[in-house]
Amino acid sequence: MTQAKSSLPPLLQRAIAPSLSTRFMWAGIVITTFFVVIALLAPWFQDWGLLQDPFKVPLENPIHSPPSADHWFGTDRKGYDVFSRTLFGTRAALHVVLLATTLSLLVGVPLGMVSGYLGGRVDRVMLFFMDTLYTLPGLLLSVTLAFMVGRGVLNAAIALSIAYVPQYYRVVRNHTVSVKTELFIEAAQAMGASTWTVLSRYLALNVIQSVPVLFTLNAADAVLVLGGLGFLGLGLPEQTPEWGQDLRQALDALPTGIWWTAMFPGLAMTSLVVGLSLVGEGLNDWINPLVRRER
Template sequence: MSRVCRMNLKKVQLFLGIFIVVFLIVIALFGPYLTSADPIAISNATFSPPSSQHIFGTDALGRDIFARVLYGARISLLVSLLAVAIGVSAGTFLGLVSGFFGGIVDKVLVLMMDAMYAFPGLLLAITFTAFLGQGIKNVAIAIAIAFIPTYFRLVRNQVLSLKREPFVEAAQVFKVPLWKIIFIYILLPIIPTLAGILALSIGDAILTEAGLSYLGLGVPPPTPDWGADLSTGQHYILQDYWWCFVFSGLAIFLAVLGFALIGDYLSEEKL
């Protein structure tokens, strides 16, 4: 009975995560159709509390917070998906090369990745963002660089295990093309393992992007961004203008939670 209950709870977890992620994608795609307010338009209605006119209220510049949350979803998803795509591609490629060919290439890559892995992801992203500058592409690249060591180590370990399997050794004996051995016999079996980490990485990327924007290193203002709005709103915590920071913070929390629930489910299913 307990096992059945646990399976049902895991399914609820998965469906809840999917619901949150789909909801996030919908508001990111159709945000402009869900509100008529301009997210960067300044007005005299500063610090207006939530009402029928301004569902989430307005901030210190009179900007509609509901519109900024909707448009901010687009920025967060775009940056996080781009960052994860770059990080996964680079980390997987380097992991395949390092694990399959070994030798001096393997030693050099392992030393480089271990050096990068020694730094916290956010600190590494801050370093590269400060070097590259602000902007969606630069922030995505900075976050991606922080993710590369994780995927490199995961893929390399899997490759080292798989290349000793009889079917891989047999393929080499029968002169199967190298590209086919790497991509079909080694990469394809790794993909299910990557799936859970991938979902978790998207949530981590959203959190990292918000952290960079919170520190003023993300997308430049007045672009709607959850992290930047949270940073601005924190100044009014003691002034009873709670709506200036609650809704942007809640958006970050829900987005990270959705991908975390999916990633956790996929990781456990793989195990």
């Protein structure tokens, strides 16, 4: 058994090692996968009659009904089924967050590579601009952008992504600056390789090691920021199932003892953030040799 395990690649050995960080990472993967499955199956559940329409209120639905066999998570002040809106809120959150983090990755990584590789005035100008964006709080920047672009899935994703572009830029740019002085880069340049060839073939795989970690941690943060935008009324369109909006509508009912309208969306948001954070921290310990520790 020991000999078979030693023949595995080092990354795979660390992935199955019974360390605390590995257990946390797999716990985060299970939690995140659970929410992904819910997001994918929610429309099918509605077609099968297992969920009520989260956009419409059936006439027979009571308002502020506590959890019961008919409404597992109860109903809110308008009669919406909280269970249905919580599940479809998962779909909305993952849709916006995945789009936002992907956009920021596609913009920040190439800019960081070009800036770090070219250096000079290009690097100084881009670094100044990105550092300026980086100093602004993510939620404040997203709120300002949401005011400018308005509501909607794409608009919310754009507002979130701009706040994360500087993070990808800084990480990739710093790695590029350190890697571009290696001998294999100088050898490629001496052989007449173009800038595009050096960036895509020799630099890319050596500077994006931290991108998966940053992607998951930014996704966790984006869930909270999207919830904040929804709570302020700046996220998705009105009546769209979204955790932040549901928490905003539930705020007035909390002093009267109506806890279920806020508890279940808040618990779903917290669980998804914890799952994504555990995946990110586990990947960091798994990939990065500088922070990896012996059991």
